[in-house]
Structures are given as C-alpha cells and as structure tokens.
Amino acid sequence: MASHFATPTAAPAQTGVTMVEAIRQAMMEEMQRDPAVVAIGEDIGAYGGAFKVTDGLLAKFGRERVIETPIAETAIIGAACGMSFLGLRPVAEMQFIDFIACCFNQITNFVAKSHYLWGAPVPIVVRGPSGGGVHGGPFHSANPEMYFVHTPGLKVIYPSTPADAKGLLKSAIRDNNPVLFFEHKYLYRRIKEEMPAGDHLVPIGKAAIRREGRDLTILSYAAMVHTSMEAAEQLAKEGIDVEVIDLRTLLPLDRDAIITSVKKTNKLLVVHEDTKTGGIAGEIAAIVCEGAFEDLDGPIARVTAIDTPVPYSPTLEEYFMPNTEKVVAAARELAKY
Amino acid sequence: MSQPLTREQHLNLYYYMQLNRQLEERMVRLFRQNKIVGGLYSSLGQEAVSVGTASAVEKRDWIAPMIRNIGALLVKGVPPRDIFTQHMAKYTSPTKGKDGTSHFGDLKDLHIVSPISMLGDLIPVMTGVAMAGRYLGQNIVALTWIGDGGSSTGAFHEGLGLAAAQKAPFVLIVENNQWAYSTPVSRQVPVKNLADRAVAYGIQSSIVDGNDVVAVFNNTKYAVEECRAGRGPRLIEVKTMRMRGHAQHDPAEYVPKEMFDFWKSRDPIVLYEKFLTDNKIWDAKTKSELDAKIEKLLDVDQQFAEDSPMPPPEFAAEGVYCDGCHDISAEFKRPMSEVTPPGSGIDITYKLSDFPAGMGDAASVLKSANGGHSQHQKPQQKPQQHADAPRPVLHANPARQPNTVQQAKPAQPQPAPRPAVAPVPPKPVPPIYPEDEFVEPERAAEPEGPRVPFGRGPKDKAFRDTAEAKVYSRVQKGRNSAVPANGNSKNFTPKSPAKNFSKSGGAKSFGKQGGKSQGKGGR
Structure with a gap:
C-alpha cells in the first residue's frame, strides 16, 4: 500500500x-x-x-x-x-x-x-x-x-x-x-x-443472515430486506419460521450463502423491488436449480415489482411495488408445500 | 516557445512516418493472406497527423489514440511487433489476444490509454487524466484524437465541456479526414471548420494542414506548451484525407476520384521527403539507411508475430477482475499538506466577486436584448497576445469573416518564426465539395470565389490578428454573461412519511439483528 x-x-x-x-x-x-x-x-x-x-x-x-x-x-x-x-x-x-x-x-x-x-x-x-x-x-x-x-x-x-x-x-x-x-x-x-467503532469494513460479496429460521428462506436486498423482516415477524405469529438473508452484494453473488440456506429450509422466496423479468430472482432460481435442486420442497417463488416503469401516483406505485402483505401471502402459499 | 527542429527531430519525423506506412503496407499483405484476424483500418495518407502530434508530447505526457493513430503508438515507444501481434490476435500481443488492432495501452511506462470503438469516449477519460495529473502535481498534458465523425458524439461535447470548465491541460486533435466511414463531413456538420466549435466551449483552437508534418508538430507543440502553462485546454483541427476505405473490406467507391487524385498529390511522406531534400537536411544515403533500418526492424517483428502462438482457449476466463494483480498507487509530486485537511480546507461561500463581471454585465446583455439586438455582442476587448508563440494560429468563426479576408494571400510564405528551414509553402487548393452543401446564412451576400479548405487565414498575419481579437473577446463574453442558474430540475426530496417501518418498530429490532449477525454473514 x-x-x-x-x-x-x-x-x-x-x-x-x-x-x-x-x-x-x-x-x-x-x-x-x-x-x-x-x-x-x-x-x-x-x-x-x-x-x-x-x-x-x-x-x-x-x-x-x-x-x-x-x-x-x-x-x-x-x-x-x-x-x-x-x-x-x-x-x-x-x-x-x-x-x-x-x-x-x-x-x-x-x-x-x-x-x-x-x-x-x-x-x-x-x-x-x-x-x-x-x-x-x-x-x-x-x-x-x-x-x-x-x-x-x-x-x-x-x-x-x-x-x-x-x-x-x-x-x-x-x-x-x-x-x-x-x-x-x-x-x-x-x-x-x-x-461500530473504528475502521468499520464490511467485505464485498458476502450475504448476511438477518433472521435465522427453519421453514422457509426469503432472499432479498436493499429496502425489501426490511419488508421481508416485517413479513417474517407476521409469519412467525402464524407459526412459520422464516430465515431472511440480505444479499448486500449482487455481483459477485454469495452463492454459498444461498445454497446453504436452501439446503437448510428447503423452500425459497426471492423478494426484490426491481421488476420481475430479468430481475435477480431468476438468476438465483437458476443457481438453486444448479446447486440444490434435490433439496427443494416447493417451487422457487418470487415477489417483485410488476413489469412496468415506476408510476408516479401513490396508488399506482403502491400497486407496482412489493410490500409486506404481498410477501406474507406468497410465503404462506409456499409454506403449504 | 518552441525551437526550430533539429536535424535529428526532422529525421525522426520521417522515420516514424515511413515506419507507420511500411508497417501498414505489410499488414495489408498479411490481411490478404488471411493472417489478420478481423478488420484492418488503414491510416494511409494520415501518417503526418499521428506522427506530428505524438512527437510534440513528452514521455511523461499521456495519449489516447484512435484506431488509425498507429504512428502515434510508434512514436510513444510501442514496438511494431505489438501492432503485428495485436492484429494477428496472438498470445504475445499486449492484450494477449483479448482485443485486436491498436486497442491496447500502457499505464505504467508509455502512458497510453487504450482506444475504444465508441468514439468520443476518450475525451472525458483524457480530461480525467489531465485533471488527475494536475492534482498530483505531475505537470503532464493529456492528448487524444477524434475524427470528424466522432466529433458528433455526445461524449465529445460532454468531455470538452468538462475540460473547458476545469481548464484541464488537455489537447484535442480533431482529425478531419473528410469521411466518417462513407459519410462526408458536409453531411455531418454544418460548419466549414470543425475548429469553429471550439469557440462555443470557450477554448482556443487552430487549424493546420494535416499533410504537413512540421506544421502539425509545431502546432501541437505550441498547444502542449500552452496547456502545460495552465492555459488549456486546446483544440486543433487537422485537415487531411483518409486514402483508403473505412477498413479493408471497403473499396471507398463513394469517394470522388478527383478527391483521391488531389490528396495523392499531397502525400505527406512524399511532401516531406522533398522538403528534406530541398533543404539539404538529408541526402540519398541517409534516406536509404533509414529505410533499411525500418525494413530490418519490420522483418524481425513480423517474423516474431507470425511465429507467435495463439492464446490457450481457457485464457478467456482470466482477468475480468483485479484481484490484487495490480498495485495501484498515486504518485504525488506536491506537498501532501496542500491536499489533506486542514491545508485543503476552503471557504465554500460564493461571493459576487466569483462572477467576474458581477451583475453589471448581465444587465447590459439584457438591455441590449431589449433593444432588439442580438445578444451576441460585437467584440470590444483587446485580446491577450501570445507574443512568444511560434505559430499562434488562432481560429475564428469563418461565418463572421468577410470572405475576402479568408482568401487574402492564400499561398503567401509563412511569416511567423519557423524551424531553421521553411516548410513547403501550401499550394492553392481546388474546391472539394460544391459550395451549396454548406449552410452559411450570414455569408449569403458575399461573392464566392474558389474555396480554400485550409492553408488560408491562419498563415496570413493580418487575418490572424483580427481572428485572434474576435475569438478572445467572444470567449470572454461567454464567461462574463454567466447568470447564476436556478435550481436543478433533478432536485427532489422525498416527502412522504415512513409507512411500514414506523408502525412495526422493525427498524429498531432489525438494527440489533443486523449487528449481531454481522460477523457470520454468508454462512
């Protein structure tokens, strides 16, 4: 240096x-x-x-x-x-x-x-x-x-x-x-x-487990991590124990963290605010199919924004964006498998 | 102030132009033998531009060539074998086969930034190089080239705008070779000289005959010195001609035959050979020695390239990221205390004195506008003079010049101080395009004579003085009339209150959770 x-x-x-x-x-x-x-x-x-x-x-x-x-x-x-x-x-x-x-x-x-x-x-x-x-x-x-x-x-x-x-x-x-x-x-x-005190560094390319759980994994990043956490708390009241993983880095992706969690919970829901087609959920689904297909107990689900530009009016934007209710509903469906 | 060229400098100019040409002639043969992978982009007829400009920068200076500026690479110290191996996609090439043609660079020793096919992109990049060099106290100049075609890109405008705003030590060579692939300049740009555009950026410019290597060298040298003295950036339009198609596949049938004939008669190497002979700078023996040296070097390097292996296929997967393979460090040549707190601290409050003419100038502009006049003021201020300039070939907007001035003494010998030996006086140039292809509303009433595309005004002292006056005061005007802009339409502040987080308290508990799982994230 x-x-x-x-x-x-x-x-x-x-x-x-x-x-x-x-x-x-x-x-x-x-x-x-x-x-x-x-x-x-x-x-x-x-x-x-x-x-x-x-x-x-x-x-x-x-x-x-x-x-x-x-x-x-x-x-x-x-x-x-x-x-x-x-x-x-x-x-x-x-x-x-x-x-x-x-x-x-x-x-x-x-x-x-x-x-x-x-x-x-x-x-x-x-x-x-x-x-x-x-x-x-x-x-x-x-x-x-x-x-x-x-x-x-x-x-x-x-x-x-x-x-x-x-x-x-x-x-x-x-x-x-x-x-x-x-x-x-x-x-x-x-x-x-x-x-934290001092020269606080976080490594690039490492995901973080935000909440440990046994029944289902929610993978997310950015603001949707918070939405997923709220959903996880609601689901906990229904007896569904959700693991929430914050990707933090999208490139390079922490493949190990994804595979490890899926092997543990056997169910995967990906939540992101980006639009659906071509969003990272598709890539993660492929990674899981390549690395943990036989560990899956249900289809890989995703909750994302709809495939439109981001609309302006609050009612339209609300419809466009994922939110806690949408995540809870999707997780509930997935948990039934 | 530049000195007359030494004999060695003259011979070097010849050597590199001839090396450039012979190297490319060999590559044409290799192309026909299917030994070149991909395209081959000839710089035939433009050697004086690459060699003359690159010879004017120092080793510490940075250049970013375009694909045809092979001569510039050679001058900067790239061996011909690198050009051969690049074109043949060999493992021994500077990019080890990952890119072809002259697409390679060298950050550490030669200070060359690699070309990119998206033309114009190197202009902001080299502006950054210039700014970084200044910040580090290295006193370097950054120089890049752009074609007549590339001068229409957005990156050209954005880069030149930033360079001008930053007064960066940056020289832009606008290499007007008349054709952007198959589209002539007249179909791209509604100004007669691409250098006209410099006025709009508030920077100095000049126009030079691109087939006169000494003129190109002197002009660039002057621009580089101006930049090094903190008076940059500068733009030089170099008028030349692409003597082949866009690449080898293109027979260039769209070029009028007369145009090729005219420019062939002005071949930069033939002109320079004559100049060297007429001025007794060399003799036949020197020429044959230089030619033999070139021949020998190219023999060895071509053989090296032909004998070199192709890259191993799996090499394709390597090198996307720098995983510590490069040691990145900045070389500061100024006191660190100037750039670190507290020495770097400033008072950020803007004052009226930050706007040089205060509000008075804005008021006079508005008054003039209300009077029904154009806001473009007639030049009033006396321009600065660069008495020490060897060829301060300042350029003014020709649309504002009476035609008679432009044509005054087109073939007059150069009066300004020049190298010990005078270069070939420019010949009168016949028209290349029909006059009606140019839109020149302000000149409509002027009688038109035969058009002189270059070698006019700048070589005539009377013209030069007027031109200088106009350019300087127009530039000054542009700066003074700056009215503080209103807010930026991009500004936006989110107003809506938090919805989800506030009511659930998730954020707070989440924070703890996040902190706790920090260390073991990822497993």
Whole structure:
C-alpha cells in the first residue's frame, strides 16, 4: 500500500446513525485516510449533493478533491475513469441513479472492460440514490442494478442498513475494481442504527443472515430486506419460521450463502423491488436449480415489482411495488408445500 | 516557445512516418493472406497527423489514440511487433489476444490509454487524466484524437465541456479526414471548420494542414506548451484525407476520384521527403539507411508475430477482475499538506466577486436584448497576445469573416518564426465539395470565389490578428454573461412519511439483528 495513507481515524461507536450519515462518514474517513480518494459529481460541493450525502466534504477537502461538474454523466464517469489511471480512487455521484443510463456506455464498454482487455484496473465507485416508494416518479425511482449485474468486470453493492452502507462503501473505495454502489433513498433517513467503532469494513460479496429460521428462506436486498423482516415477524405469529438473508452484494453473488440456506429450509422466496423479468430472482432460481435442486420442497417463488416503469401516483406505485402483505401471502402459499 | 527542429527531430519525423506506412503496407499483405484476424483500418495518407502530434508530447505526457493513430503508438515507444501481434490476435500481443488492432495501452511506462470503438469516449477519460495529473502535481498534458465523425458524439461535447470548465491541460486533435466511414463531413456538420466549435466551449483552437508534418508538430507543440502553462485546454483541427476505405473490406467507391487524385498529390511522406531534400537536411544515403533500418526492424517483428502462438482457449476466463494483480498507487509530486485537511480546507461561500463581471454585465446583455439586438455582442476587448508563440494560429468563426479576408494571400510564405528551414509553402487548393452543401446564412451576400479548405487565414498575419481579437473577446463574453442558474430540475426530496417501518418498530429490532449477525454473514 502507498505510503501516503493517514492513520485511520479511531471513530468511537455511535448510536442513531442514519444511512445518509453513514455514507458521509465513509467518504470522510476514506478521503481523510487516502489523498488519492476524490469525489466527483453534480452539486456535491457547496450544496452537499441533492440528498446532502456529501455535505461538508468541500469545505474540508477543497475543490481539487470535491469536483463539481456540469450536468454530464458521461463526462463524470469518463473523468473518474481517467483519474483512476493515475492511481486516484474517485467516488462519482449520480444525482439520482436513474441518470446512470446517460453514462451506460462509458461504464459497460470502457470502465468494465479495461482490466480484462488491456490490464488497466479502474478503481472507481459510482454511487447514487436509487429505488422507489417515495413517489419520485418514473425517472427518480429506478432500480437499474441488473443492467450492471449482467456486465462482467463490475461489482454491484446494494446495502440495506447504515452500518453495511458505511462498511461496504469503505471496502468499495479500497477495491481495485469499478464498484456500483446503490443507495436506497427510502432508507436514507428512515432507519437508524448503531455504528461500530473504528475502521468499520464490511467485505464485498458476502450475504448476511438477518433472521435465522427453519421453514422457509426469503432472499432479498436493499429496502425489501426490511419488508421481508416485517413479513417474517407476521409469519412467525402464524407459526412459520422464516430465515431472511440480505444479499448486500449482487455481483459477485454469495452463492454459498444461498445454497446453504436452501439446503437448510428447503423452500425459497426471492423478494426484490426491481421488476420481475430479468430481475435477480431468476438468476438465483437458476443457481438453486444448479446447486440444490434435490433439496427443494416447493417451487422457487418470487415477489417483485410488476413489469412496468415506476408510476408516479401513490396508488399506482403502491400497486407496482412489493410490500409486506404481498410477501406474507406468497410465503404462506409456499409454506403449504 | 518552441525551437526550430533539429536535424535529428526532422529525421525522426520521417522515420516514424515511413515506419507507420511500411508497417501498414505489410499488414495489408498479411490481411490478404488471411493472417489478420478481423478488420484492418488503414491510416494511409494520415501518417503526418499521428506522427506530428505524438512527437510534440513528452514521455511523461499521456495519449489516447484512435484506431488509425498507429504512428502515434510508434512514436510513444510501442514496438511494431505489438501492432503485428495485436492484429494477428496472438498470445504475445499486449492484450494477449483479448482485443485486436491498436486497442491496447500502457499505464505504467508509455502512458497510453487504450482506444475504444465508441468514439468520443476518450475525451472525458483524457480530461480525467489531465485533471488527475494536475492534482498530483505531475505537470503532464493529456492528448487524444477524434475524427470528424466522432466529433458528433455526445461524449465529445460532454468531455470538452468538462475540460473547458476545469481548464484541464488537455489537447484535442480533431482529425478531419473528410469521411466518417462513407459519410462526408458536409453531411455531418454544418460548419466549414470543425475548429469553429471550439469557440462555443470557450477554448482556443487552430487549424493546420494535416499533410504537413512540421506544421502539425509545431502546432501541437505550441498547444502542449500552452496547456502545460495552465492555459488549456486546446483544440486543433487537422485537415487531411483518409486514402483508403473505412477498413479493408471497403473499396471507398463513394469517394470522388478527383478527391483521391488531389490528396495523392499531397502525400505527406512524399511532401516531406522533398522538403528534406530541398533543404539539404538529408541526402540519398541517409534516406536509404533509414529505410533499411525500418525494413530490418519490420522483418524481425513480423517474423516474431507470425511465429507467435495463439492464446490457450481457457485464457478467456482470466482477468475480468483485479484481484490484487495490480498495485495501484498515486504518485504525488506536491506537498501532501496542500491536499489533506486542514491545508485543503476552503471557504465554500460564493461571493459576487466569483462572477467576474458581477451583475453589471448581465444587465447590459439584457438591455441590449431589449433593444432588439442580438445578444451576441460585437467584440470590444483587446485580446491577450501570445507574443512568444511560434505559430499562434488562432481560429475564428469563418461565418463572421468577410470572405475576402479568408482568401487574402492564400499561398503567401509563412511569416511567423519557423524551424531553421521553411516548410513547403501550401499550394492553392481546388474546391472539394460544391459550395451549396454548406449552410452559411450570414455569408449569403458575399461573392464566392474558389474555396480554400485550409492553408488560408491562419498563415496570413493580418487575418490572424483580427481572428485572434474576435475569438478572445467572444470567449470572454461567454464567461462574463454567466447568470447564476436556478435550481436543478433533478432536485427532489422525498416527502412522504415512513409507512411500514414506523408502525412495526422493525427498524429498531432489525438494527440489533443486523449487528449481531454481522460477523457470520454468508454462512
């Protein structure tokens, strides 16, 4: 490791830390630790980002390390990529992750392929607010993770808790590969959690068991982990003991965790907020068929958003999204096998 | 200020142009023998562009070539064997067979970023390289090329916009070879010179005859020095001609024969050989020695490539991720205290003085608009002068120039300080396209003479001074009239209250659960 690293700050344990605060802490600590870490994006400076995630960075680190750009996502990713060629570790913000579509080419054709083709690692992080449930409408609510899960060369992280968000973002910044870091905006300020002390790192590519159970496994990630947890508590009252697994990282996927849990409970329900066709549930079903087909006692079920754009009106969005009731109903059906 | 070229520099320019051409001639033969995998993209007739531009950067500088800039790779230090093995998809190639053609790079030694087929994408990437070099205190310049075709992409616009906003030490060579595959420039871009567009980005530009390698070199050298002095970015339009089809499969029957004939008479290597002879820089013996050296090098490298193995099939599965195979570190050449707190801290409050002309300028623009006039102000300010420039070939929008100025003394010898020996004076150039293919509303009343696509204005001092004045003040105007924009329509703050979490209390208990299972996650 380069000698310019500062000593990691020995942050004390804190209570009541939100997702926004956790992500900000991760960036602060990494920028403090390593001057090769820079932030780049739209309105991330004086305003502190559309959701205030980068609030305070500019005053502390200056304009050379907190780079405000024109509204030009291709330029943001391209520049981040170019900076990484000189050993920097840029963290690029998409103001809303929906706008990542504007730089899709730059990410999938250049960033993702550089190491494989010509041995050029691209240690950048692309992070931004994603997900629905906040009535943001069709261009501010997307879950575009699967476009990138289908792109070899990238890593895709989608955390569900503040502590994971902080630990995974710090790991992502230190990773030598391009990492897409999705932040569910519904969770930004709605959940608070105790933050472990010190240089808190969470490994990329490892799922977490959120609730142990015997009867049925629910696999999920991001905001739907919380929905699944609520469903699990309701189902517990009905005598169905549900195991909830938070994938945390979608690429690389923790196959071992999936197979182990299915072998234990013999039933699998996948819950995600992404739309159904081409969502990760299909991939997980294939993994289970390849690795634990004979352990299954029932069909692999899925609860997902319907195959439409994210609608705007609350009644429409409610219909579009998975929720606790839909998860409970699907789990109940599956438990009957 | 650049010096006249030394004899060695002159001979190097010849050597690399000829090496470029002979290498490609051999690859055409290999292609016909089915030894090249995939396409072969010729740079015949464009060697002066690749070699002249790349010769103007230093070893520490970074380049990102396009597929035809093989000459630039050679100048930067890539051996011909790498080009042969790449095209033949051999295991010994820089990408070990994972990509072909000139699609490879070298971050550590040669500072070359690999080309990508999605044209324009390298412009923001090299802007990032330039910004990182500046941040690290390395005093480097980043240079890349784009064709007339690629200049229409969104990445071109986004990248150049960011480079301009950041004042990045970045040089963009717009290689106008007249054709984007089968589409002529006139069908892509409604401006006469692609360099005209630089004005809109608020950056300096120039136009150069791409078949005059010394002119290309001097022009690029000047741009690189400007960037290194913190006056970047810069754009150079290089006018040349693609003398083959888009790739080997394309016979280019869509190109008018007269066009090929004209450009063939201006072959950059033939022109330069004559220049070297006329100015007694070399003799027949030197030429034959250089040619023999090229021949020998290519013999050895071609043989190496032909003898090399193809990659083992299972190699396809390797190298998607960097699992510690690369040591990534940034080389800081400035005090660390400048970039780490508290030294890096700033006052982030914007002040009126951050907007150079304050509100006064905005007011005058609005007043002018209300008076029924165009908001485009006539230039008033005296431009900065670069007295030390060898060829400050500033370029102005020709649509705003009287035609007579453009045509003034087109064949006049170069008055500006040049290399010890003067280059070939440009010949008058016959029209290439019918005049009506260009849309030039502001020039409609002007009588039209024979069109001179290049070698006009910039070589004439009178024109240059006027042009400089106009460009500078237009740029200045663009900066001053900035009115703080209103909020961004993307801004959005979720307002709806929590639904599920608040009532069940799941979040709280969940937090504990999450913390507890942290360490054993995944099993």
